[in-house]
Amino acid sequence: MFYSGFQPGPDAEYSLEDVGRLxxxxxxxxxxxxxxHEGIITQGPLRGTPVxxxxxxxxxxxxxxxxxxxxxELSAHAFLQSNAKDISQNIQILLxxxxxxxxxxxxxxxxxxxxxxxxxAKVSSENLTxxxxxxxxxxxxxxxxxxxxxxxxxxxxxxxxxxxxxLAYMHNHDRLHQSLGPSSVVLNTIMExxxxxxxxxxxxxxxxxxxxKTWLPRYSxxxxxxxxxxxxxxxxASAAGAFSLMDKRxxxxxxxxxxxxxxxxxxxxxxxxxxxxxxxxxxxxLLESTFQLDLKAMREYCLxxxxxxxxxxxLDLGAGAGWELLQVMLNPDFRKRPIAEAVLNHRFMTGAxx
Numbered sequence: 001m002f003y004s005g006f007q008p009g010p011d012a013e014y015s016l017e018d019v020g021r022l023x024x025x026x027x028x029x030x031x032x033x034x035x036x037h038e039g040i041i042t043q044g045p046l047r048g049t050p051v052x053x054x055x056x057x058x059x060x061x062x063x064x065x066x067x068x069x070x071x072x073e074l075s076a077h078a079f080l081q082s083n084a085k086d087i088s089q090n091i092q093i094l095l096x097x098x099x100x101x102x103x104x105x106x107x108x109x110x111x112x113x114x115x116x117x118x119x120x121a122k123v124s125s126e127n128l129t130x131x132x133x134x135x136x137x138x139x140x141x142x143x144x145x146x147x148x149x150x151x152x153x154x155x156x157x158x159x160x161x162x163x164x165x166x167l168a169y170m171h172n173h174d175r176l177h178q179s180l181g182p183s184s185v186v187l188n189t190i191m192e193x194x195x196x197x198x199x200x201x202x203x204x205x206x207x208x209x210x211x212x213k214t215w216l217p218r219y220s221x222x223x224x225x226x227x228x229x230x231x232x233x234x235x236x237a238s239a240a241g242a243f244s245l246m247d248k249r250x251x252x253x254x255x256x257x258x259x260x261x262x263x264x265x266x267x268x269x270x271x272x273x274x275x276x277x278x279x280x281x282x283x284x285x286l287l288e289s290t291f292q293l294d295l296k297a298m299r300e301y302c303l304x305x306x307x308x309x310x311x312x313x314x315l316d317l318g319a320g321a322g323w324e325l326l327q328v329m330l331n332p333d334f335r336k337r338p339i340a341e342a343v344l345n346h347r348f349m350t351g352a353x354x
Contacts, residue, residue: 032066033057038111041095050111051095058103068228069206070105076208080173090166092186092203112201113189117159117267118182118280120190124152124271132274150354151192153314156267157351159187161344162200167260168340170202176209176252177202178233180259182266182280209233211249240334254334260343261329262287268322272310287330295327318353325349 035055041047056062056070077094081087093110100106131148163185170177177184184204189197209230233252242251262284269278291298299315302308315322325348331337338346347353 032062032069039108041108046095049095051108052111054107054109056105056107058100058105060103065228067103067105070107072208072229073107073204073206075210076175076205079210080170080175088166088169089199090162090201091169092201109203112199113186115187115190116183117163117185117187117200117263120155120159120187121182121267121270122275123190124192125273125275125277128272129274129276148192149310151195152271153317153354154351155192155195155198156271156314157349157354158195158198159185159200160264160267161349162198163202163263164260164340164344164349166200166202167256168344170208171253171256171340174210174212176211176233176256177205177259178207178209178230178252178256179204180256180263182263185263209252211252242334251334253339254337257329257337257340257343258334260340261326261337264326264329268315268326269308269311272314273307277307278311293327293330293332295323295330299323318347321346321348321353 034057035053037053037055039051039053041049041051054073056066059067074094074097080091081094087093092112095108095110097105097107163180167177167180180202184202186201186203188199207229233255234248236255237248237251240251242248265283265287266280269283270280286298286301287293291301299312302312315326325343325346328336328338329343343349
């Protein structure tokens, strides 16, 4: 059956184009493996619409956590899509879903792109490696090199603007994302020359948190509902000194901003470096452990490594506007981090520095 509220139509049917597993994700501490399949709607008003099936295993295979994650993702999409006149263009759309006899939960999401920000960064760094290898034998046209870097910068900033726009929409509607990262941003293209047509959307809302005042008092409940998923968030909030409902709400929003800051750092470095030079975990260790979130010290370190030079130049745009924005997004004091709309209005994000 289809979940109520997301029935594409009485005659709607889904057809699998590829019953093989396209990708497997390990999500959450319970190691819930989520399968992704391609499909298409074959009947009804949405006939011909490509979809991605996100398949959560049944309780027998993954325990109650998988069901809670599926229900939470459904609930988040239902809430964010409740007003047809006010739907974000930067959040993936849920079209429907059903439960199988074996207890698997299948969510059908509109297929707005087969690539993630992580895919883009990987391909970009690999292409850079190939170009540099060719450059050993023949010099790279300086004009072409400059144009390539310009396109890359424009692409990354537009990608980040889309992700932040989706996050701003969620926060304005009292929802946290809570699993923001390179793999949770889906793209319709990874071609840098097509930056004008790039649309980036947030996905993976299984850990999304409702921060309306009526919900916050339930944060300590771990027995049922999303409390199992968001308990860690509220524990961190208490550890940071956020005890009132408003402080907890502010902490949750700033926690998303911190994750967005790590995403920003990832996209400022990985696509601008050759393959293998920088990865997500290494970058996070540099930021948090080695330099204790001191971006000035990290910049000095990166300047000494020629392999990181293009990333430094990118963040140096606008008299260091990139470093400035990254520093406030990763501020150790959650109260001093900007809201998503402020990030969008920063001169680095508006593209004024290009």
